[in-house]
Amino acid sequence: MLQPRTYPTMLGKALVFEADPFIIMVDDDDPWQEGLFMTVLVGLLIGLAQWIGGLLMTASLPPSDAVLALILQAWRTAGFSPEIATQVEGVISNGWRWFGFFTGYGSGWAGLLMLIGIPLFLVLQWLLFGMIGHMVAKGMGGAGTLNQTLGATALVVAPQALLLFRVIPFVSVSGALLFVWSLLVAYRAMEVAHQLPWRRAVWAAVIPALVILVLVGGMGAFVGAMILRGI
């Protein structure tokens, strides 16, 4: 049964690796439904926080277009050859657009896309992690079902809740912190859901995390390539 009122406590305890929330998720009558609801809810809240933070940042800074125009104008005074100057101008313009998209600076209503994008990203990450992690854990003699694995690994979203602080403009949360903390929570989830010894639980957490890291890295490289190519 869905119990959103308990989510803050469960996420808080998962963040410090206490076993209770993992046991509760594993023993839930519908772990994957509970997990899906929790992940979507946290994603929506983060998206909302990011949108509000973006609006406040936009209101605190000069207009985004004017700043870009000024930077481009200043760049032209650098005295590089016209070819290099034009190429770099394209990179600056595209980089600025992506910067606005991710931080919400000057993106206005488009920032609301985060309300869809962040929950979607978190759900995809959770499903991918849960399924790969389940296969690895089973291969290592794990005892949990896929349903239980998905329930426990939904708590991996706990560190992402730190992104709620981005409702305040200019707050920065380290991506490395979120990744490593999520990895540690995932390790705990695998340990509980599959009753694995700690060394095997480490592998069951690290392998899916590496797969996700490669995929996200690939996406990052794709975005970087698009910026460089001026798309």
Added chain:
Amino acid sequence: MTIQDRPNQEGTQFAPQTDIIDAMSPYTDCPDSGLLEWRQWTPSVKQMRNALRLNLITAIDGDAADQAELGNCPATTMRKGMGMITLAGLAAGFIPFLVNWFVAARWGTVAPFVSWARDANPMVIGGWRLADTTGTIASMGSWLPAWLAAGLSALGVWISMPLHWLAVWVLYGLGVLVICHILGATTTLQRFYGGVSYAALPLVLLALTPIPWIGPLIGLVALVWAFVIYVRAVQVVADLDVGRAVLSVLLPLVIMTFIGLIVGLGVAVLTLFLFAF
């Protein structure tokens, strides 16, 4: 009391396990008055005082009175460590927050622009002086009144401080924990992170580093003090001797510096290559 003499923290060590959930959940039977209870989020003042006096055994495991009250429950939890780091970070950042707000409001812009304008001062790309552009952007004004924009941005920079400290705690701590295990330590994530969190306490003094002359000296003292507490905490939670504790604290630093140098060198070579062709 030496490390070897201290009471056994039953259930907090990794060991061959038959019922892993019971074995790794030392807090399940401990009193839990809820996440909103203040005492759940910080160690007692007595424990913090003991940590600052380098008496880490008593700080982490509690004194005789604490142990009688808590039984097998840990006196220092990861939750308490996290709360203590957050509070210490906020305390260290409070004076800089006020200064940032004041300075940014006087410039009529947001706090990061002020520091960018200062940092960019000597930077020149071709004929482009970055400081001129940053200065012009800073003077362009915003929709919000300058004092409010400055305050919001200073608040953001302030809130980021404990988040950065938490990042160091988790990331660097993981590196130390891995080395500890390689060197033969037996400890849990919760006990380790709870124990080493006391190293954040002296770092509150970093708030005083902007004071001319004496500030940097105070900062150095804070860093050395934090390092010593970290090593002592590693000794206590991982049951390592001084030599291995120092090694496990320093080795991640050396490895990270080495990786940083390699990455920096790679970026420099790539940049040279791009500009050369």
